[in-house]
Amino acid sequence: MLSKSAARAFFVGGTALCSLAFIGLTVDTIGRIPAQTHEENLTPAVIRGKNLWDESNCMGCHTLLGEGAYYAPELTRVYERRGPEFIAAMLRDPAAMYPGARRMEQYDFTDEEIADLVAFLAWVNEMDLNGFPAPPTLASAAAPSASSTSPVASGAGRPRVFEQMCVACHAIDGRGGSVGPALDGVADRVEPDFFERWLRDPAAVRPGTAMPRLPLSDAQLAELVAFLSQQHTEGAE
Ligand code: HEC
Ligand code: HEC
Incomplete structure (x- = not known):
């Protein structure tokens, strides 16, 4: 059995110790924020x-x-x-x-x-x-992308803009979203001049299409047309 004074000392000492630990950990957490948030x-x-x-x-x-x-x-x-x-x-x-x-x-x-x-x-x-x-x-x-891969981190050999916008909806080589059709071999399916017309204004080519008209610069457009034109089923990348 603890005497009354021993019980009081135990209570005060325990409370002080826990308070110190609490304050110490709080200060430590706050101190880490600048590093964790860069x-x-x-x-x-x-x-x-x-x-x-x-x-x-x-x-x-x-x-x-x-x-x-x-x-x-x-x-x-x-x-x-x-x-x-x-x-x-x-x-x-x-x-x-x-x-x-x-x-x-x-x-x-x-x-x-x-x-x-x-x-x-x-x-x-x-x-x-x-x-x-x-x-x-x-x-x-978070639709529309079914892809779990990061568009920024992967996709060597593809135009940057393709990795950043098109993969949200289109897959090539099995990687990318499935809102739009996979684009493997797409160059076999369409006329050579299709890509530019399509990317400039999809709805003008196929009224009511679900493919959005994306904000592309002329340079991005040229890069994408060149890239898509190479997508033959048997052809090299
Ligand atoms: C009225 C509700 C609403 C407000 C306000 C809103 N958003 Fe959104 N946002 C959405 C919805 C819903 C989506 C999912 C796409 C869709 O269904 O249109 C979305 C999607 C997004 C996406 C794409 C997310 C992804 O994973 O594809 C980004 C980025 C985004 N919002 C940023 C913002 C920013 C930044 C603001 C404030 C400037 C904002 N949103 C304000 C409703 C809203
Ligand atoms: C928000 C989703 C979405 C995004 C983003 C998107 N597309 Fe599409 N795309 C579609 C859909 C849906 C279709 C099918 C439309 C149709 O047939 O009416 C399509 C069709 C296409 C086709 C025709 C394919 C075929 O077999 O007929 C090409 C080529 C294409 N997209 C290229 C691109 C490129 C390049 C980008 C990026 C600049 C892009 N798309 C971004 C949804 C998207």
Whole structure:
């Protein structure tokens, strides 16, 4: 049996010890935040992007770091999942990337604002979150891509723009989304001049098509036409 004074000493000592451990761990956690978030990469563009993120109420539909609403996809790793070109196209014209799907807000962002938001999402993507969000359920739930591979990280030999936009909907060599047809051997199926007309304005070629009209520069277009023209079933890559 403890005497009354021993019980009091035990209580006070135990409380003090646990409080110290709690404070110590809290300080340690806070001390890790700058490294885990890569605070040194907080450029002015990232900060402007964060402010736009708040002002535009993206969290009214999306979650970021798990916080927000559950109407639209989690965006913590969207940069890795989709890449900058896709995100920029989405912010310019949401209906283009998800034809006929639930609607994302149509904002009227300037090119600079879009670049800021992309910079912000790139920064979030670099955070060390101890494995959050758990792969790959969230990525695959976010249609249209059925692909679990990152468009940014893989795909040697393909035009960058293909890896960043087209793989969301099209597969080649078994890798990519399945919203549109796989593009293996596509050059055998169509007329040589089809690709340019198609990419400039799909609806003009096949009215009512679900392929979006994507914002492509002339250089990207030329690169894609050259790439697609080589997609013969028997031909070399
Ligand atoms: C009204 C709800 C709503 C708001 C507000 C909204 N979004 Fe979205 N967003 C969506 C939906 C829904 C999708 C899924 C695509 C679809 O079905 O249209 C989406 C998709 C996206 C995607 C592509 C995600 C992926 O995995 O393909 C990005 C990037 C994105 N939103 C960024 C933003 C940003 C940045 C903002 C704020 C500036 C924002 N969204 C505001 C509803 C919204
Ligand atoms: C949002 C989804 C989506 C994206 C992104 C997309 N496509 Fe498509 N694409 C489709 C769909 C759906 C079709 C089938 C349309 C049809 O037949 O009416 C299609 C058809 C095509 C075809 C014709 C294939 C055939 O066999 O007839 C080509 C070529 C093509 N896409 C190339 C591209 C390229 C290159 C990109 C990137 C710049 C791209 N697509 C991005 C959805 C998409």
